[in-house]
Amino acid sequence: xxxxxxxxxxxxxxxxxxxxxxxxxxxxxxxxxxxxxxxxxxxxxxxxxxxxxxxxxxxxxxxxxxxxxxxxxxxxxxxxxxxxxxxxxxxxxxxxxxxxxxxxxxxxxxxxxxxxxxxxxxxxxxxxxxxxxxxxxxxxxxxxxxxxxxxxxxxxxxxxxxxxxxxxxxxxxxxxxxxxxxxxxxxxxxxxxxxxxxxxxxxxxxxxxxxxxxxxxxxxxxxxxxxxxxxxxxxxxxxxxxxxxxxxxxxxxxxxxxxxxxxxxxxxxxxxxxxxxxxxxxxxxxxxxxxxxxxxxxxxxxxxxxxxxxxxxxxxxxxxxxxxxxxxxxxxxxxxxxxxxxxxxxxxxxxxxxxxxxxxxxxxxxxxxxxxxxxxxxxxxxxxxxxxxxxxxxxxxxxxxxxxxxxxxxxxxxxxxxxxxxxxxxxxxxxxxxxxxxxxxxxxxxxxxxxxxxxxxxxxxxxxxxxxxxxxxxxxxxxxxxxxxxxxxxxxxxxxxxxxxxxxxxxxxxxxxxxxxxxxxxxxxxxxxxxxxxxxxxxxxxxxxxxxxxxxxxxxxxxxxxxxxxxxxxxxxxxxxxxxxxxxxxxxxxxxxxxxxxxxxxxxxxxxxxxxxxxxxxxxxxxxxxxxxxxxxxxxxxxxxxxxxxxxxxxxxxxxxxxxxxxxxxxxxxxxxxxxxxxxxxxxxxxxxxxxxxxxxxxxxxxxxxxxxxxxxxxxxxxxxxxxxxxxxxxxxxxxxxxxxxxxxxxxxxxxxxxxxxxxxxxxxxxxxxxxxxxxxxxxxxxxxxxxxxxxxxxxxxxxxxxxxxxxxxxxxxxxxxxxxxxxxxxxxxxxxxxxxxxxxxxxxxxxxxxxxxxxxxxxxxxxxxxxxxxxxxxxxxxxxxx
Amino acid sequence: xxxxxxxxxxxxxxxxxxxxxxxxxxxxxxxxxxxxxxxxxxxxxxxxxxxxxxxxxxxxxxxxxxxxxxxxxxxxxxxxxxxxxxxxxxxxxxxxxxxxxxxxxxxx
Numbered sequence: 007x008x009x010x011x012x013x014x015x016x017x018x019x020x021x022x023x024x025x026x027x028x029x030x031x032x033x034x035x036x037x038x039x040x041x042x043x044x045x046x047x048x049x050x051x052x053x054x055x056x057x058x059x060x061x062x063x064x065x066x067x068x069x070x071x072x073x074x075x076x077x078x079x080x081x082x083x084x085x086x087x088x089x090x091x092x093x094x095x096x097x098x099x100x101x102x103x104x105x106x107x108x109x110x111x112x113x114x115x116x117x118x119x120x121x122x123x124x125x126x127x128x129x130x131x132x133x134x135x136x137x138x139x140x141x142x143x144x145x146x147x148x149x150x151x152x153x154x155x156x157x158x159x160x161x162x163x164x165x166x167x168x169x170x171x172x173x174x175x176x177x178x179x180x181x182x183x184x185x186x187x188x189x190x191x192x193x194x195x196x197x198x199x200x201x202x203x204x205x206x207x208x209x210x211x212x213x214x215x216x217x218x219x220x221x222x223x224x225x226x227x228x229x230x231x232x233x234x235x236x237x238x239x240x241x242x243x244x245x246x247x248x249x250x251x252x253x254x255x256x257x258x259x260x261x262x263x264x265x266x267x268x269x270x271x272x273x274x275x276x277x278x279x280x281x282x283x284x285x286x287x288x289x290x291x292x293x294x295x296x297x298x299x300x301x302x303x304x305x306x307x308x309x310x311x312x313x314x315x316x317x318x319x320x321x322x323x324x325x326x327x328x329x330x331x332x333x334x335x336x337x338x339x340x341x342x343x344x345x346x347x348x349x350x351x352x353x354x355x356x357x358x359x360x361x362x363x364x365x366x367x368x369x370x371x372x373x374x375x376x377x378x379x380x381x382x383x384x385x386x387x388x389x390x391x392x393x394x395x396x397x398x399x400x401x402x403x404x405x406x407x408x409x410x411x412x413x414x415x416x417x418x419x420x421x422x423x424x425x426x427x428x429x430x431x432x433x434x435x436x437x438x439x440x441x442x443x444x445x446x447x448x449x450x451x452x453x454x455x456x457x458x459x460x461x462x463x464x465x466x467x468x469x470x471x472x473x474x475x476x477x478x479x480x481x482x483x484x485x486x487x488x489x490x491x492x493x494x495x496x497x498x499x500x501x502x503x504x505x506x507x508x509x510x511x512x513x514x515x516x517x518x519x520x521x522x523x524x525x526x527x528x529x530x531x532x533x534x535x536x537x538x539x540x541x542x543x544x545x546x547x548x549x550x551x552x553x554x555x556x557x558x559x560x561x562x563x564x565x566x567x568x569x570x571x572x573x574x575x576x577x578x579x580x581x582x583x584x585x586x587x588x589x590x591x592x593x594x595x596x597x598x599x600x601x602x603x604x605x606x607x608x609x610x611x612x613x614x615x616x617x618x619x620x621x622x623x624x625x626x627x628x629x630x631x632x633x634x635x636x637x638x639x640x641x642x643x644x645x646x647x648x649x650x651x652x653x654x655x656x657x658x659x660x661x662x663x664x665x666x667x668x669x670x671x672x673x674x675x676x677x678x679x680x681x682x683x684x685x686x687x688x689x690x691x692x693x694x695x696x697x698x699x700x701x702x703x704x705x706x707x708x709x710x711x712x713x714x715x716x717x718x719x720x721x722x723x724x725x726x727x728x729x730x731x732x733x734x735x736x737x738x739x740x741x742x743x744x745x746x747x748x749x750x751x752x753x754x755x756x757x758x759x760x761x762x763x764x765x766x767x768x769x770x771x772x773x774x775x776x777x778x779x780x781x782x783x784x785x786x787x788x789x790x791x792x793x794x795x796x797x798x799x800x801x802x803x804x805x806x807x808x809x810x811x812x813x814x815x816x817x818x819x820x821x822x823x824x825x826x827x828x829x830x831x832x833x834x835x836x837x838x839x840x841x842x843x844x845x846x847x848x849x850x851x852x853x854x855x856x857x858x859x860x861x862x863x864x865x866x867x868x869x870x871x872x873x874x875x876x877x878x879x880x881x882x883x884x885x886x887x888x889x
Numbered sequence: 890x891x892x893x894x895x896x897x898x899x900x901x902x903x904x905x906x907x908x909x910x911x912x913x914x915x916x917x918x919x920x921x922x923x924x925x926x927x928x929x930x931x932x933x934x935x936x937x938x939x940x941x942x943x944x945x946x947x948x949x950x951x952x953x954x955x956x957x958x959x960x961x962x963x964x965x966x967x968x969x970x971x972x973x974x975x976x977x978x979x980x981x982x983x984x985x986x987x988x989x990x991x992x993x994x995x996x997x
Contacts, residue, residue: 026938029915032963033934036916039959060935068939072946 026069030062084408092409095381097872098787099413101780102377106417106464107424108776109363109370114425114457116363119432120356121452123268128341129261131200137309138300139167139316142335147298151277152291153323153331154192154299160319163312164301166198169277170265171297173284176549176743177272178246179233183743185549186229186272188247189264190280190297193220196258198302199265205230206241206256209276217288220276221252227260229272247275248283249551249741265300265341285548291330300341309338366773367460369510372503373781374468378410380788407469414465422457501817504781505825508862511774512829513836515861518767519854520837525764528757533585534649534685536625539716540749541724542583543568543731547708550742557708560738562636565617567734568714573727575717578620579702581709584687586752589614594698595669596656602673609655611648611696612687615705621647621682623713631664631680639703644670647680652696676700690756691841713749724748763840775865778825782869786818790873794880802882814877815870822869826862833858899940901983902930904976907950907968914963915941941966949975 034055041051059065092099128136139157140147149157149169158167169192177186193211201208204227213220223245225234234240243254252275263270277297280286303312313336320334389402547557561579568577582589593607618634620626629650638645646668648656653663657678666678676698687695716727728746735742790797797810805813837849849855906921907913913921918941919934944950949972955965968976 028962029938029964030935032914032961033916033938035961036914036957036963037934039961058934060933062935065935065938068936069942072939072942 022070022073023066026066026073029069030059030065034059034062081408084405085412087405088409088412091405092412095384097783098377098381099416101783102374102413103417103420104776105370105373105377105780106414106461107421108773109367109464110418110421110457110461111425111428112363112366112421112773113460114422114453115428115432116356116359117456118425118429118450118453120360121450123352123356128265128267129263132302133341135303135305136199136300136341137303137312137338138298138341140337140339142317142337147339149297149299150291150330151280151288151297153334154297156323157299157316157319158192158194161301161312161315163304163307163315165304166194167299167301168192168195168198169297169299170195171277171280172264172266172269172271174546175275175283176246176248176546176741177233178249178741178743179243180245181740183246183550183741185546185743185745187269188223189271189274190277190283191274192277192297195274196224200302201259201262203256204259205238206254208258209255209274214276214278217278217280218282220278221250222255222276223247223252224255224274225257226263226270226272226274227258228263228270230257233272246741248549250282252279291327313338362770366777367464369503369507369777369781371464371467372507373777373784374464376504376781376784376788378468380784380791382406383788384791403473406473407466410465410469411462414461414468417464418457418461421461422454425453425457501785501821504778504785505821505828507774507781508778508822508825509829509832511771511778511865512826512858512862513833514767514771514774516830516833516849516854516858517836517840518764518771519857519861520833520840520849520851521760521764521767523851523854524840524848525757525760528690528760532685533690534626534683534687535584535749536715537749537753540624541714541716541727541731542747542749542752543712543714543728543735544583544745544752545710545735545742547710547742550739552708554706554708557710558703558706561617561702561710563738564710564712564735565619567738568712568731571714571727571730571734573716575715576619576623577715578623578713579617580620580624580711580713581615581702581707583711583713583752584614584685585690585756589687589697592671594656594671595673597667597669597675599669602669602671608668609652609696611652611698614697614699615702615707616647616699617702620713621680621699623715625715626685627683629660629681629683631678633680634699634701636703638701644674644676644704645679645701646676647682647699648678649682649695649697650684651694652698653678653681655696690760775861779865779869782818782822782866783872785821786815786870786873787876789817790814790877797877798880798882801880807878810877810880811874815874818870818873819866822862822866826858829862830855830858898983899932899937900944901976901979902932903937903940903944904949904968904972904979907966908973908976912955912965912967914957914965916963918966944972947971947975 037055037058038051041054042048046054056062130136138147139149151169154167154169158169161167171190173188173190175186175188176183178184193209193214196203196208197210203224206224208224209220209222213222225240230236230240240254241256244251245254246252258274264274275283278288281288303309316336317334320331320336324331324334392402393399547560548554552560565577565579568574589612591610591612593604593610595602595606596608599606599608616634618636618638621628621633628647631647633647634645648663650660653660656668657663657666660681663678663681667675668678669675682697682699684694685697686692687697712731714727714731731746732744735744793814797814800810800813834849841848902922903918906918906925909925910917910921915937916934919932919937922930922932941950941952945952945966948969950966951969952964952966954962957963
C-alpha cells in the first residue's frame with residue numbers, strides 16, 4: 007500500500023503539501039490558543055508559537071521527504087528542477103549533448119559494424135557450429151573439386167561439407183539480358199546449412215550426376231524481388247545463364263544472400279555446372295583451385311578433433327597424388343569472410359576503428375569533465391546558499407546527478423538516432439553499382455543497450471565531478487567571500503589534453519583539405535586517355551555463349567555497328583579498361599634471353615588487348631610508329647604497341663624502340679610497331695608502369711569493352727547515344743548483357759579509395775572540430791565563470807574590452823594557437839602518407855594552408871563566443887554589489 | 890547500541906505518549922512529553938512531525954483528522970499493534986542504554 011500511496015501522492019503533490027501545511031498550521035494555532043489563554047497578547051502569542059515551532063519550511067520539506075521515502079516524488083521534482091536549471095544555460099546543454107552524442111553515436115556505429123562483421127554469425131540456423139576450412143599454410147581455403155569430394159566423403163567430423171564459389175554470369179530472363187553475381191554451390195549446400203526455401207524447392211546432393219548434370223538455379227529472395235517482381239510463378243520457368251537454359255527451382259529465404267557476409271549474390275547454381283559456365287575442368291585435382299569449403303561440425307566433435315581428422319585425409323591425399331597435391335593441412339575459421347583472407351584485414355580495420363572511437367570517447371569525457379567543472383564553479387554560490395538555507399547535501403548532490411543523467415540521456419538519444427540514420431544509409435549503400443557489396447549493419451538490441459549504458463556511465467562519471475566541491479563547500483565562507491577562486495597559472499593535465507585534441511583536429515582538417523584538393527585535381531587530369539565525349543559499353547561475350555575463338559569476328563561486327571551510328575567519331579575495343587578494374591599482367595623477356603625463367607624476365611608488363619582503332623578512340627597519343635590494322639591477325643607476324651615506360655625498360659629509350667623485338671612469357675617473339683604515351687592504368691597513384699598493347703586478332707579474348715568517342719561539338723546527350731548503342735548491339739545478339747556508361751563512371755572504382763579516404767577524413771575532421779569546440783567552450787566558460795569578480799574589478803579600473811577579453815580568454819586562445827600550429831605541422835607530415843592514396847596530395851598549397859588557419863580561427867571564435875559575450879557584459883557595479 | 894540514538898529516543902517518547910494517552914495530535918504529544926517529564930524534556934516542536942510521518946510510513950501509528958475540544962481541525966495519531974511491539978522493543982533497548990551509561994558513570 008505505501009508504494010501505491012506514494013505513486014498516488016506523486017500526482018497530487020499539492021494535496022499532500024496542503025495536508026502537511028494544514029497539520030503544521032493547526033499545531034501553531036493550538037499553541038497560540040494556549041498562549042492566549044495563558045494571558046499573552048495576540049502578537050506575543052503568535053511570535054512565541056512560531057519560535058517554538060522552528061522553521062516551518064524545513065519541517066515541511068522533512069515531513070514530505072519522510073512521506074515519500076521511496077522518493078518517486080523527489081525524482082520527479084528533481085527532474086523538473088534539473089530541466090528548469092538546464093534551460094537557463096543552453097550553451098552548456100548544447101555543448102554537453104553534442105559532445106556526448108558524438109561519442110555515443112560513433113561508438114554505436116562502430117559497434118554495429120563490428121557486430122555485423124565479426125560478432126554476428128552467418129544468417130543460417132545454428133551458425134555457431136559452422137566452420138570454414140582453410141589451409142594451414144596460408145590464408146586461402148581453395149580446393150579442387152576432386153579434393154573437395156574426398157574431403158566431403160571421407161571426413162567423420164562434419165555433417166555435410168559444402169563447397170561454394172562466387173562468380174559472375176549473364177542472366178537472360180527473356181529479352182533483358184544483364185550480368186548477375188552467382189554462387190556456385192555443392193548439391194548439399196542448402197541441406198547442410200539447414201535452410202528452407204521461401205518458394206519452390208532447393209537443389210540437393212541427389213541432383214548431381216557429374217559435370218553439367220543439374221541445370222537448375224535457386225534465386226535469392228532479393229533477386230526474386232528486384233528482377234522478378236515477387237512473381238510467384240517463376241518456379242519452373244526456364245531462363246538463360248550465360249546463354250544456356252537453366253530451370254528456376256525456387257527462391258531462398260528472405261535475409262539470405264549467400265555465404266559471404268557483405269556480398270549479396272543473385273542466385274545459386276549447382277557446382278557441377280561450373281565447366282559449362284566457367285570452362286573449368288572439374289576433374290583436375292591439381293588445379294584449378296576454385297572452391298571454398300565449409301561444414302557443420304557434428305555434435306560432440308571439437309574443432310581440434312576435426313582438424314586432426316582433416317589433416318589425416320590431407321596427408322593421405324598427398325601420398326596418393328604426389329604430383330597434384332602439395333602439403334595439405336587445415337585450420338578452422340569462422341565462415342563468412344573467406345576465413346583469414348578477408349577476416350584478418352576486416353578484424354584489423356575494426357580494431358583500428360575501435361581504437362579511434364575509443365579516443366573520441368576519451369576526448370569527449372575530458373571535455374565533459376571540463377564542462378561540468380565549469381558549471382559547478384558557476385554554481386558554487388547557489389550551492390552554498392542552498393546549504394545555508396538548510397537543504398541537505400544529499401538533495402543537492404541528487405540534483406546534480408539528475409542533471410548529469412538528463413544530459414547523458416539526451417546526448418545518448420541524439421547520438422543513437424544519428425547512428426541509426428547513418429547505419430540505415432550504410433546498409434542501403436552500394437559503393438559500386440556493378441558489385442553487390444553491402445553491409446547489413448542494422449542496429450539491434452545489443453547496440454541500443456551498449457549505447458544507453460555508455461551514456462549513463464559517462465553521465466554518472468561526470469555528475470561526480472562537482473561532488474567533492476559540494477561536500478567541501480562551507481556555506482558561510484562562500485557566501486561571505488563570493489566566488490573569488492583564482493584560475494591557476496600552471497598548465498593542468500586538462501589543458502594539455504585539450505591542446506592535443508586541438509592538434510589532432512588541426513591534423514584532420516589539414517589532411518582532409520589536402521585530400522579534397524588532390525581529389526579535385528585528379529578529376530581534371532590526363533591519364534593517357536580522354537575522359538570527355540566518351541561512352542563505354544562493356545560485356546563479356548562468354549556470357550552470351552561465345553568461345554574465345556568466335557569472339558573476334560563478333561567483336562569486329564560490334565565495332566562496325568557502332569561506327570555506323572550518327573555522331574560517332576571512332577570506336578575502339580579493349581579487353582579491360584585502364585583505371586577501372588585494371589589490366590592483366592605478364593612477364594616479358596628481351597629478345598636475346600635464351601633461358602625463359604621468371605627470374606630472367608626483363609619486366610612484368612601490364613597487358614591490354616585492343617582493336618586497331620582503340621588508341622585513337624581512347625585519345626591515347628601515339629608517339630612513334632603505327633597503330634594496329636585489321637591485317638595484324640593470326641596469319642601475320644606478332645606485333646605490339648608499347649608505352650614509353652616499357653620501351654625504356656626493355657630498350658633503354660623510347661626514341662628508337664620501334665622495330666625492336668621482345669619475347670612474351672611463352673617465348674613468342676613480338677615486334678614493337680608503335681610507342682604510346684604513358685598513362686595511369688591500375689591506380690591513380692601508381693608509379694609509371696610498363697604496358698604492352700596486343701591486337702585482339704592475335705590474342706583473342708571474350709572480355710569486351712567498346713570505347714565510343716562522339717564527335718566534338720556535336721553535343722550528343724550521352725543517354726541518347728547510349729540507347730542507340732544498346733539497340734545497335736542487341737540487333738547483333740538479343741541475349742547480350744550490356745553495361746553502358748560514360749568513361750568517368752568505371753573510374754569510380756579507382757576513385758573509391760581516395761573518395762573514401764577524403765570522406766572519412768572529412769567526417770573525422772568535423773568530429774574533431776566539434777570536440778575541440780566543446781572542449782574550448784568548457785574551458786573558456788570555466789575561466790570566465792571563475793574570474794567574474796576579477797574581471798569586474800578590471801572593468802571598474804578602466805580596462806578596455808580587448809584587455810578584458812585577453813584576461814578572460816587568453817589562455818583558451820593560447821591553447822588553440824599551440825594546438826593548431828602543432829596540428830598543422832603534423833598534418834603536413836601526414837600528407838605524405840596521404841599521397842599514397844590520393845593522387846597528387848600535397849600540403850604545399852597556399853589554399854590548404856589558408857584553409858586550415860581559417861578553419862581553426864573559426865573554430866576558436868565559435869567556441870569562445872558565449873563566454874566572451876559573458877565577459878564583455880560584466881557590469882562591475884552590479885557584480886561588486888552582489889559579491 | 891545502534892538504536893539508542895537521539896532519534897530512537899524521540900520515537901520512544903512519542904510511542905509511549907500514544908500508549909498512555911490513546912489518540913493524540915502532534916501538539917498534544919509535545920505538551921504531554923513536557924508535562925510528563927516535569928518540563929525536563931522539551932521537544933523542538935517542528936522536529937516532531939518528520940518523526941510522526943516516518944513512524945506512520947513504518948505503520949507503527951496511524952492517523953485521522955478530527956476536531957479538538959475547541960472545534961479546531963487537527964490530525965490525531967494512534968498506536969497500531971506493530972507500534973505496541975516496537976514500543977516494547979524500544980523500552981527494552983532504552984533500559985539497556987540507561988544501565989550501560991549508569992555502569993559507565995559508576996565505574997571507579
